[in-house]
Amino acid sequence: xxxxxxxxxxxxxxxxxxxxxxxxxxxxxxxxxxxxxxxxxxxxxxxxxxxxxxxxxxxxxxxxxxxxxxxxxxxxxxxxxxxxxxxxxxxxxxxxxxxxxxxxxxxxxxxxxxxxxxxxxxxxxxxxxxxxxxxxxxxxxxxxxxxxxxxxxxxxxxxxxxxxxxxxxxxxxxxxxxxxxxxxxxxxxxxxxxxxxxxxxxxxxxxxxxxxxxxxxxxxxxxxxxxxxxxxxxxxxxxxxxxxxxxxxxxxxxxxxxxxxxxxxxxxxxxxxxxxxxxxxxxxxxxxxxxxxxxxxxxxxxxxxxxxxxxxxxxxxxxxxxxxxxxxxxxxxxxxxxxxxxxxxxxxxxxxxxxxxxxxxxxxxxxxxxxxxxxxxxxxxxxxxxx
Amino acid sequence: xxxxxxxxxxxxxxxxxxxxxxxxxxxxxxxxxxxxxxxxxxxxxxxxxxxxxxxxxxxxxxxxxxxxxxxxxxxxxxxxxxxxxxxxxxxxxxxxxxxxxxxxxxxxxxxxxxxxxxxxxxxxxxxxxxxxxxxxxxxxxxxxxxxxxxxxxxxxxxxxxxxxxxxxxxxxxxxxxxxxxxxxxxxxxxxxxxxxxxxxxxxxxxxxxxxxxxxxxxxxxxxxxxxxxxxxxxxxxxxxxxxxxxxxxxxxxxxxxxxxxxxxxxxxxxxxxxxxxxxxxxxxxxxxxxxxxxxxxxxxxxxxxxxxxxxxxxxxxxxxxxxxxxxxxxxxxxxxxxxxxxxxxxxxxxxxxxxxxxxxxxxxxxxxxxxxxxxxxxxxxxxxxxx
Numbered sequence: 001x002x003x004x005x006x007x008x009x010x011x012x013x014x015x016x017x018x019x020x021x022x023x024x025x026x027x028x029x030x031x032x033x034x035x036x037x038x039x040x041x042x043x044x045x046x047x048x049x050x051x052x053x054x055x056x057x058x059x060x061x062x063x064x065x066x067x068x069x070x071x072x073x074x075x076x077x078x079x080x081x082x083x084x085x086x087x088x089x090x091x092x093x094x095x096x097x098x099x100x101x102x103x104x105x106x107x108x109x110x111x112x113x114x115x116x117x118x119x120x121x122x123x124x125x126x127x128x129x130x131x132x133x134x135x136x137x138x139x140x141x142x143x144x145x146x147x148x149x150x151x152x153x154x155x156x157x158x159x160x161x162x163x164x165x166x167x168x169x170x171x172x173x174x175x176x177x178x179x180x181x182x183x184x185x186x187x188x189x190x191x192x193x194x195x196x197x198x199x200x201x202x203x204x205x206x207x208x209x210x211x212x213x214x215x216x217x218x219x220x221x222x223x224x225x226x227x228x229x230x231x232x233x234x235x236x237x238x239x240x241x242x243x244x245x246x247x248x249x250x251x252x253x254x255x256x257x258x259x260x261x262x263x264x265x266x267x268x269x270x271x272x273x274x275x276x277x278x279x280x281x282x283x284x285x286x287x288x289x290x291x292x293x294x295x296x297x298x299x300x301x302x303x304x305x306x307x308x309x310x311x312x313x314x315x316x317x318x319x320x321x322x323x324x325x326x327x328x329x330x331x332x333x334x335x336x337x338x339x340x341x342x343x344x345x346x347x348x349x350x351x352x353x354x355x356x357x358x359x360x361x362x363x364x365x366x367x368x369x370x371x372x373x374x375x376x377x378x379x380x381x382x383x384x385x386x387x
Numbered sequence: 388x389x390x391x392x393x394x395x396x397x398x399x400x401x402x403x404x405x406x407x408x409x410x411x412x413x414x415x416x417x418x419x420x421x422x423x424x425x426x427x428x429x430x431x432x433x434x435x436x437x438x439x440x441x442x443x444x445x446x447x448x449x450x451x452x453x454x455x456x457x458x459x460x461x462x463x464x465x466x467x468x469x470x471x472x473x474x475x476x477x478x479x480x481x482x483x484x485x486x487x488x489x490x491x492x493x494x495x496x497x498x499x500x501x502x503x504x505x506x507x508x509x510x511x512x513x514x515x516x517x518x519x520x521x522x523x524x525x526x527x528x529x530x531x532x533x534x535x536x537x538x539x540x541x542x543x544x545x546x547x548x549x550x551x552x553x554x555x556x557x558x559x560x561x562x563x564x565x566x567x568x569x570x571x572x573x574x575x576x577x578x579x580x581x582x583x584x585x586x587x588x589x590x591x592x593x594x595x596x597x598x599x600x601x602x603x604x605x606x607x608x609x610x611x612x613x614x615x616x617x618x619x620x621x622x623x624x625x626x627x628x629x630x631x632x633x634x635x636x637x638x639x640x641x642x643x644x645x646x647x648x649x650x651x652x653x654x655x656x657x658x659x660x661x662x663x664x665x666x667x668x669x670x671x672x673x674x675x676x677x678x679x680x681x682x683x684x685x686x687x688x689x690x691x692x693x694x695x696x697x698x699x700x701x702x703x704x705x706x707x708x709x710x711x712x713x714x715x716x717x718x719x720x721x722x723x724x725x726x727x728x729x730x731x732x733x734x735x736x737x738x739x740x741x742x743x744x745x746x747x748x749x750x751x752x753x754x755x756x757x758x759x760x761x762x763x764x765x766x767x768x769x770x771x772x773x774x
Binding site: 011025035067099100198222234 | 487
């Protein structure tokens with residue numbers, strides 16, 4: 001049995017997204033910046049897609065700008081907001097469990113004279129609203145906190161955090177890459193100024209993302225050049241991927257409540273089964289978490305080896321352990337949550353999607369204890385290939 | 388009869404590129420940063436594609452970095468080279484006929500304390516090597532000149548220009564977006580340090596490009612985040628588009644000489660026919676030009692109207708006139724070549740591709756004089772919809 005349980009890394013494309021994409025790749029290939037009919041057809045379709053995606057998050061089409069992915073959207077939001085607001089101050093606040101696209105961009109700002117405060121999280125991976133209140137200063141220009149964490153699935157109190165930022169006169173950005181398509185998100189209800197999303201996390205293709213920018217905010221470009229995206233993001237628009245992202249989002253949000261309910265049940269059954277394994281701990285918030293995400297640490301095993309061994313048994317998952325990159329550092333997310341280094345190395349993330357079945361959960365629940373047991377029985381020197 | 392003659396704007400996908408793309412979109416959707424088999428398969432295929440594209444331009448795979456398009460590659464090359472070299476100086480040289488991705492990025496640098504010299508071009512649109520020699524200064528850190536112009540097709544003496552830059556201790560970047568796949572390009576033979584390309588200009592999909600960075604050059608990232616592209620460009624790789632770009636480039640370069648010869652003949656027949664029209668002028672270099680590109684200005688017509696009217700007759704083309712953007716400025720390229728403003732407004736670019744036929748050229752040669760005549764017969768106030 002094959003079980004793809006790595007949807008937080010990337011998702012298979014929804015069938016309508018795939019169909020749309022192929023049609024625009026093959027037949028409707030006009031460059032939307034042109035004047036002739038093939039170009040204008042591409043442009044009109046792209047603008048319809050923009051309207052669709054914007055309205056799905058409660059925005060207007062003039063507030064949605066396409067990027068090549070979530071990382072570009074994060075870079076754009078943070079670097080350009082810092083640039084725009086530098087006369088007011090140079091203090092930025094983020095959390096210690098952000099995606100690297102946010103953290104590395106904050107480091108970049110630090111090297112350029114900005115000061116960044118990294119808010120701590122509690123043992124469940126949540127940022128407290130009080131800690132943001134305490135961290136706010138007169139020269140705070142930007143707060144960036146992710147909507148849902150990619151490693152442990154914890155959902156942040158974005159509405160409350162954005163409200164604190166606004167009161168303090170700072171802009172608020174959220175990396176919603178893991179949330180869009182999986183949770184109901186409304187930019188006005190949340191009160192965010194900028195929001196990043198990524199198509200391939202909800203059944204769209206890789207290579208396409210978007211940044212929501214509140215209408216009043218005149219964010220300068222990150223990529224300069226032609227007049228595409230109303231002069232805010234240069235480069236020929238990735239029309240086919242934009243249309244596919246719109247189709248995928250429509251699919252994702254269609255009967256979202258039912259899907260969320262079904263995923264939550266599967267996830268909770270998975271959690272209940274896995275935590276029966278000796279030396280296993282659920283990571284992330286017990287209930288304020290993404291509906292499809294179940295993440296654990298296991299004593300005495302290496303996450304990378306576990307992922308490989310589960311893969312041999314037909315189950316695709318991820319680990320926060322950075323062993324694969326040649327570094328032996330454990331996940332910054334798990335460490336920020338207070339999980340000891342040794343334990344943090346043994347992380348496994350199961351992230352479920354709409355196509356997963358109860359039978360597949362059964363398969364995971366049979367195989368995972370066997371894999372953990374097998375890894376623990378290996379001689380110590382062999383638990384990580386690089387030792 | 389339908390005649391797509393706007394290949395310099397974007398190309399239809401090659402059939403093998405399309406097939407490859409769909410296969411990877413649907414079936415091989417792993418995130419290449421993962422550990423499991425689906426991820427590793429994606430990663431291996433992507434690295435093969437990298438090797439293929441790199442070797443096609445005489446580079447090694449560690450010198451090729453994927454971006455979302457040519458504009459991002461241009462932004463990255465110019466902004467990051469300026470950042471890297473700022474201790475040496477803050478003088479940049481480019482040409483006055485570059486793509487906006489280069490020109491707007493140079494403006495961005497000017498706003499940040501850099502000085503930019505814009506080299507003039509002659510009536511054929513060529514930069515002279517002597518003018519670069521004269522412009523070089525001790526504090527010149529970067530020279531960026533495009534390989535072939537997108538509006539008039541003129542090819543620049545890149546090897547000679549790069550050699551002058553190198554002698555002066557400056558880096559050399561070329562925007563080769565219009566050249567790759569259409570001309571034989573070798574980065575070592577040319578002596579360039581950085582080269583930008585774009586997949587959709589040679590039969591690949593939109594949304595994918597690449598930057599060649601010479602091995603010794605430690606160019607900082609433009610997009611910060613995860614460790615993708617060996618830490619130089621963050622964001623989940625657009626695997627399917629990368630593979631499709633590699634397939635398209637392989638297709639383009641297969642029997643390139645034959646294709647170039649065929650295109651040149653068609654282009655020259657097109658030029659010979661069109662310049663028989665009264666008040667028409669070929670723009671760009673008469674022979675040092677892209678094999679498929681024929682560009683003209685016509686007295687007494689508006690390019691945008693001509694493109695629309697040709698489109699009604701089944702012929703898709705472009706104009707350098709910016710009328711469509713609401714601005715009435717004529718093309719900066721044509722103005723830099725000394726073409727008077729009024730004449731520059733009447734530009735039409737025919738850009739041919741491998742699938743064009745002699746019968747299609749016949750159709751263009753019949754329709755174009757009719758369109759020009761018709762437009763000239765309109766009352767003056769109606770030649771541009773916005774007057």
